[in-house]
Amino acid sequence: xxxxxxxxxxxxxxxxxxxxxxxxxxxxxxxxxxxxxxxxxxxxxxxxxxxxxxxxxxxxxxxxxxxxxxxxxxxxxxxxxxxxxxxxxxxxxxxxxxxxxxxxxxxxxxxxxxxxxxxxxxxxxxxxxxxxxxxxxxxxxxxxxxxxxxxxxxxxxxxxxxxxxxxxxxxxxxxxxxxxxxxxxxxxxxxxxxxxxxxxxxxxxxxxxxxxxxxxxxxxxxxxxxxxxxxxxxxxxxxxxxxxxxxxxxxxxxxxxxxxxxxxxxxxxxxxxxxxxxxxxxxxxxxxxxxxxxxxxxxxxxxxxxxxxxxxxxxxxxxxxxxxxxxxxxxxxxxxxxxxxxxxxxxxxxxxxxxxxxxxxxxxxxxxxxxxxxxxxxxxxxxxxxxxxxxxxxxxxxx
Amino acid sequence: xxxxxxxxxxxxxxxxxxxxxxxxxxxxxxxxxxxxxxxxxxxxxxxxxxxxxxxxxxxxxxxxxxxxxxxxxxxxxxxxxxxxxxxxxxxxxxxxxxxxxxxxxxxxxxxxxxxxxxxxxxxxxxxxxxxxxxxxxxxxxxxxxxxxxxxxxxxxxxxxxxxxxxxxxxxxxxxxxxxxxxxxxxxxxxxxxxxxxxxxxxxxxxxxxxxxxxxxxxxxxxxxxxxxxxxxxxxxxxxxxxxxxxxxxxxxxxxxxxxxxxxxxxxxxxxxxxxxxxxxxxxxxxxxxxxxxxxxxxxxxxxxxxxxxxxxxxxxxxxxxxxxxxxxxxxxxxxxxxxxxxxxxxxxxxxxxxxxxxxxxxxxxxxxxxxxxxxxxxxxxxxxxxxxxxxxxxxxxxxxxxx
Numbered sequence: 001x002x003x004x005x006x007x008x009x010x011x012x013x014x015x016x017x018x019x020x021x022x023x024x025x026x027x028x029x030x031x032x033x034x035x036x037x038x039x040x041x042x043x044x045x046x047x048x049x050x051x052x053x054x055x056x057x058x059x060x061x062x063x064x065x066x067x068x069x070x071x072x073x074x075x076x077x078x079x080x081x082x083x084x085x086x087x088x089x090x091x092x093x094x095x096x097x098x099x100x101x102x103x104x105x106x107x108x109x110x111x112x113x114x115x116x117x118x119x120x121x122x123x124x125x126x127x128x129x130x131x132x133x134x135x136x137x138x139x140x141x142x143x144x145x146x147x148x149x150x151x152x153x154x155x156x157x158x159x160x161x162x163x164x165x166x167x168x169x170x171x172x173x174x175x176x177x178x179x180x181x182x183x184x185x186x187x188x189x190x191x192x193x194x195x196x197x198x199x200x201x202x203x204x205x206x207x208x209x210x211x212x213x214x215x216x217x218x219x220x221x222x223x224x225x226x227x228x229x230x231x232x233x234x235x236x237x238x239x240x241x242x243x244x245x246x247x248x249x250x251x252x253x254x255x256x257x258x259x260x261x262x263x264x265x266x267x268x269x270x271x272x273x274x275x276x277x278x279x280x281x282x283x284x285x286x287x288x289x290x291x292x293x294x295x296x297x298x299x300x301x302x303x304x305x306x307x308x309x310x311x312x313x314x315x316x317x318x319x320x321x322x323x324x325x326x327x328x329x330x331x332x333x334x335x336x337x338x339x340x341x342x343x344x345x346x347x348x349x350x351x352x353x354x355x356x357x358x359x360x361x362x363x364x365x366x367x368x369x370x371x372x373x374x375x376x377x378x379x380x381x382x383x384x385x386x387x388x389x390x391x392x393x394x395x396x397x398x399x
Numbered sequence: 400x401x402x403x404x405x406x407x408x409x410x411x412x413x414x415x416x417x418x419x420x421x422x423x424x425x426x427x428x429x430x431x432x433x434x435x436x437x438x439x440x441x442x443x444x445x446x447x448x449x450x451x452x453x454x455x456x457x458x459x460x461x462x463x464x465x466x467x468x469x470x471x472x473x474x475x476x477x478x479x480x481x482x483x484x485x486x487x488x489x490x491x492x493x494x495x496x497x498x499x500x501x502x503x504x505x506x507x508x509x510x511x512x513x514x515x516x517x518x519x520x521x522x523x524x525x526x527x528x529x530x531x532x533x534x535x536x537x538x539x540x541x542x543x544x545x546x547x548x549x550x551x552x553x554x555x556x557x558x559x560x561x562x563x564x565x566x567x568x569x570x571x572x573x574x575x576x577x578x579x580x581x582x583x584x585x586x587x588x589x590x591x592x593x594x595x596x597x598x599x600x601x602x603x604x605x606x607x608x609x610x611x612x613x614x615x616x617x618x619x620x621x622x623x624x625x626x627x628x629x630x631x632x633x634x635x636x637x638x639x640x641x642x643x644x645x646x647x648x649x650x651x652x653x654x655x656x657x658x659x660x661x662x663x664x665x666x667x668x669x670x671x672x673x674x675x676x677x678x679x680x681x682x683x684x685x686x687x688x689x690x691x692x693x694x695x696x697x698x699x700x701x702x703x704x705x706x707x708x709x710x711x712x713x714x715x716x717x718x719x720x721x722x723x724x725x726x727x728x729x730x731x732x733x734x735x736x737x738x739x740x741x742x743x744x745x746x747x748x749x750x751x752x753x754x755x756x757x758x759x760x761x762x763x764x765x766x767x768x769x770x771x772x773x774x775x776x777x778x779x780x781x782x783x784x785x786x787x788x789x790x791x792x793x794x795x796x797x798x799x800x801x802x
Contacts, residue, residue, distance in 0.1 A: 020481050020488070020524050023775050024734040025424030025690065026541050026575035027591045031530065279589035279635040281581060282532065329585060342585050352640050393532065395579055395589035397633060 029395045031281065034268035036390040038379035040359070041262040043251040044317035045241060046367075053116070054369045057195040057207075057237045058255065059105055060185040062098030063296060064243030065256055065371070067192055068184040070125060071235035072114070073209045075179070076228050078157050081216040085225075087148040089131070089181050092196040092205040094141040097297055097371065100190030102139075107131040107146035108182045111156070116234050125182055125238075144195075146181070153211055178233070179209065192371070198232040207232035239371070246293055248380050250388060252303050253294070253373025254366030261313045261320055262379075263359030264390040269351060276396040283347030283393070285360065288386040289337035293375035302330045302365040303339065307346040308358035322361040339376070347392055419490040419521040421481045421776045422739055422769050425690045426731025427573055427651075428520030428544045429741075430677065432697060433496060434458065436473040436786030440747010440762035441701030442723020444671040446616035447660035448703065449607060452751065452758040453788050454499050454513070457658070458618050459553040459563025460605035462501040462509040470500045471513075473760075473786030483776040492521065496784060499549075507555040517547040517653075520573055533583035538576065545571035545625075545653075549603055563605040569625055569653060570598045578634070587636030597651050599625025614662040614671075622682070624650035652682035654730075660699075667706055673699040679730035690731050693738050697727035701745075719749030721762070733774035741768040757789045 057069035071089075089107065110128030114120045131146035156179055185193065196205040211228040241256025250260040262285075272278050285305065306322035313320035331340040341362075349355040366372040377386040423429040434457040438445035449455060451464030454471030462469075476493035499513030520541050528535040551565025578590030601623030607616045627650065633641035660673035680694040701723035706716040726742040733739050743766025750759045762784040771777040 020421030020424070020483060020522060020776050023421045023424050023483070023522075025426075025522065026539060027577045027593055029537075029577050029579060029589060029591060031528070031535055031579065277591070277633050277641060279633065279640060280587060281579075281589060282583065282586040284532075344585055344587060348587055348636060352635065393530070393586070397577070397589065397591040 027398050029397045031393065031395050032272070033391055033393045034272065036264040036266055036268060036392060038388045038390075039263045039265045040314060041250050041260060041378045041388060042313065042317045043245045043249060043258055043260040044313075044320070045245060046257040046259050046318065053199055054197050054235075054237065055199055056370055057183070057197050057235055058096075058192045058239060058371055059183045059195060059237070060096065060098065060100075060103050060189050060192040061187070062096075062100065062190050062192045065097075065192060065239055065241050067237050067239035067255070067371075068125075068182065069195060069235065069237040070114070070120075070183070071181045071198070071207045071232040072178045073181070073230050074233045075156060076211070076230055079215040079226070080218050080221065081223070082157065083214045083223075084150045084153045084157070085212045085214060086150060087153045087209065087211045088134075089144075089146040089148065090208045090210055091144045091146075091183075092141070092200070093144060093193050094196060096191055096193045098189070098191040103185040103187070103189035103191050103193065105133060105144060105193065106184045106186065107133060108184070109148060109152060110180050110182060111178065112180060113178065114180070114234075116236050119236060119238060122238065122240070125180075128180070128182060131181075148209075181207070181209075194371075198235050207235060246375055248378045249290060249293065250287060250362065250376040250378050251293075251373065252362050252364040252367075252376075253297075253371075254364045254369055255371035255373070257364070257367045258373060259320070259364075259367075260362045260376075261308060261317060261359050262362065262388050263308070263314075263357065264388075266350060266357055266392075269392055269394070272394065272396060273351070275399070277399055278351050279395045279397065280344065280348040280351045281393045281395055283343045284391045285341045285343050286389050286391065287339045287341070287376035288381075288388075289339065290375045290377050291337060294373050297371060297373055303341055304328070304363045304365055305341055305343045305346065306361040306363065307349070307355060308361050309355075311358050313359070313361070320361055343390070347390070351392075351394070419492045419523070420479055420519075420768070420778060420780075421483075421522050421524075422729060422733070422774065422778060423518075423520045424522040424539075424541055425729070425733065426518070426692060428518035430695065430727070430730060431496070431516040431519055431544075432675070432725070432727065433473070433784070434515075435471060435497070435788075436760040436762050436784045437721070437747065437749065438701075439473075439475075439496075439764060439782075439784045440721035440723065440745055440749075440760065441671065441703050442699045442725045442743075442745050443697070444660060444662075444673040444699035444701030444723055444725070446618060446658055446671075446673050447607070447614045447662040448669050448671040448701070449609070449614070449616070452749070452756075452790070453760065454501055454511075456497045456499050456513040456515045456549070457603075458605040458607065458616060459501075459509070459511065459549060459551045459565045459603070460561045460607040460618075461616065462511055462553045462563065463507065463555070463561055463607075469502075469511075469788060469790045471498065471786065471788045473497045473784060475782055475784040477764075477780055477782035479778055479780040481776050481778050483771060488524070490523075496786070504552075507561075508552060509554075510552040512548065512550045514546060514548045517545040517569065517571070519544040530581075533581050533586065535579050535581055538578045541573065541575040543571060543573040545569060545573070545597060551603065553605070559609045559611075561607050563603070563607075565603045565605075567601040567603045567620060567623070568599075569601060569623060570596075572596045588634065589636075590632075590634040592630075592632045592634075594630045595651075596628040596630075597625040598628075599623045599651070599653070601653065612664050614664075616658075616660050616662075618656075618658040620653075620656040622655045622678070623653050625653065627651050652684055654678035654682045667704055669703040669705070671699075671701045671703075673697075673701075675699075675727075677730055691736055692730050693728075693732060695728045695730035695738075697725060699723065699725040703747075717751060719747075719751075719758075721745070721747030721749070723747075729768075733769070735773060735775065737770070737773040739769040739774040742766055753789070757787065759785070759787045761785050
């Protein structure tokens with residue numbers, strides 16, 4: 001009997017509807033929200049970061065920005081016999097920034113070691129051998145070709161010991177085997193040409209070194225024509241920004257990178273904690289775009305928030321120390337030019353006391369990848385509704 | 400019956416009793432009144448009508464009779480339907496309603512121990528709340544209750560009069576949860592669980608009188624203060640933001656209680672009445688953020704019919720039939736500060752076995768509680784209880800057995 005009763009008790013169902021919810025009893029939480037105003041904000045330039053993996057390579061100058069690009073090609077495996085007939089680099093371009101016309105782009109060939117993760121300084125890129133340029137389709141988009149002297153390619157391929165390295169058709173081991181194409185557009189051309197990089201979606205749009213050769217695959221083979229299409233193994237653009245960061249704005253941008261820091265007054269949250277236990281459910285940072293600035297470039301669709309770990313940025317912004325980035329969903333309202341960034345994670349840490357409120361560091365998602373920048377109104381905006389604000393939704397529980 | 404059979408039952412009785420009533424969310428749960436399954440069948444009016452085949456879990460003075468040793472056990476299952484402005488919902492519950500034993504020492508002295516629920520708390524419901532950034536799913540749940548034990552003795556003090564004295568340890572745990580999660584996947588959930596463990600000691604005085612026709616009984620429970628150990632866990636986004644355990648300075652106060660009853664036997668029929676008063680209005684549990692409380696009164700009326708059984712009679716004449724009615728006010732006021740009421744009709748049946756020295760008791764109860772307008776919720780419930788009382792000679796020496 002006891003076993004039967006126990007089994008019966010264990011199988012009991014419980015009501016799970018809202019019935020009885022107005023009867024009360026027990027702890028009762030309440031979901032509330034507070035709006036926190038910005039205490040401080042600043043924008044600052046950041047040192048150049050690696051731009052490897054970018055969808056574009058910028059070459060030229062415009063709006064205080066100057067940029068050049070480099071692309072690296074690995075040596076293909078030589079056949080039994082190979083006579084280089086001709087060779088050229090092929091690059092696709094599409095649009096750009098600036099009102100100028102398509103500038104004169106110089107190509108230079110050089111062999112020197114570099115990588116995307118440790119980009120070379122400006123002076124480290126050698127001038128190299130100038131190449132002959134040919135523009136296939138000038139306009140909004142098209143292809144550029146640089147003819148490469150056959151002697152350069154023959155010399156480059158000559159000391160490739162295929163048997164000693166690997167079985168790959170390209171030599172990816174010896175970094176000194178990398179052939180680098182440097183693209184420059186000297187002078188104030190007011191045009192930043194946007195070339196397609198190696199991460200372009202369409203294979204045909206990627207940078208290629210094309211080698212036309214007469215080859216024999218074995219001693220008994222009859223000489224025949226062959227074409228080697230060598231894709232860029234690495235590429236990046238090196239951009240410098242000579243302009244000033246707009247004052248009283250929260251600016252984020254890629255290319256010559258700009259970041260912002262903003263700190264909010266959490267007094268309303270602390271006041272709630274005086275009487276209750278506060279659990280932060282959600283926090284949203286709202287920014288309003290200032291259309292008067294950076295109208296010449298597309299605006300960043302997304303901003304990555306980091307948690308500042310010190311207050312140093314208040315005095316020396318470019319020494320900002322940050323961490324605790326969480327991939328955050330953002331919502332763009334183009335009609336009202338507002339950007340909303342979910343920053344629940346840092347706000348929850350502040351409320352729990354796991355970290356101190358040193359503010360947030362805002363980075364463009366295109367930083368190191370592409371040229372985007374946008375200015376948002378700062379805390380001194382004439383219209384209070386346009387100032388940055390942090391809305392914290394929290395649950396208030398009895399102590 | 401051997402001790403190895405008794406221990407598992409005692410352990411089972413110590414486990415939390417399942418219960419589900421929205422009205423139990425107030426205070427420390429609904430007060431539990433049944434002193435035995437027999438009492439459950441006769442409107443809880445068994446105090447003044449002791450029965451040698453039923454162990455009274457509340458009154459040691461009723462531990463008497465010809466049997467040398469007695470073991471009692473009760474359990475119940477019930478279904479409660481709650482209705483409020485939102486709709487109605489049903490829940491099934493069950494558990495052990497009590498266990499105890501009493502042993503005849505000598506010259507009518509008995510010693511024993513019982514364990515039974517004192518309050519039962521159980522509620523659970525979910526609701527949703529629309530926010531400007533999503534939907535909040537809110538959950539409220541409470542479980543547990545307070546148990547009481549009696550460890551004491553009773554003795555005859557005059558013709559038909561017995562008195563009982565028992566220590567009354569009180570202990571238990573009540574756990575309440577409030578939590579919220581959101582349809583917005585990046586939002587942090589929040590929850591707060593408050594568990595309170597109670598332990599305290601009071602006393603129970605009881606008396607009974609019977610001349611074979613009329614009877615009377617009384618039980619007095621002294622007020623007591625129970626220590627409180629409180630654990631609070633606040634969850635935030637899947638981890639604990641606060642986790643504290645502390646012994647509180649304040650005490651849980653349980654009130655003075657008085658139960659009195661009378662009975663009269665008329666042939667094979669037994670009629671009984673009973674009233675119980677609990678002074679909840681005088682205790683101060685406000686520091687706990689407890690709900691408002693007021694004195695509670697229970698009234699019970701019961702009837703029992705034991706047909707004159709003769710050999711060769713049909714089986715049904717060997718059974719005991721019971722019926723009753725009871726009504727009680729709830730000590731914990733509703734959210735509207737109204738004192739809700741429970742009212743029930745009961746029926747019961749006793750089936751003797753083991754040469755009439757032991758009995759299986761069954762009880763059925765149908766009742767209602769609360770008022771939708773006054774208390775925010777109205778409940779209907781049915782409950783079925785089953786228990787047994789077993790008498791043996793295993794604590795008695797051979798000489799005494801053979802007397």
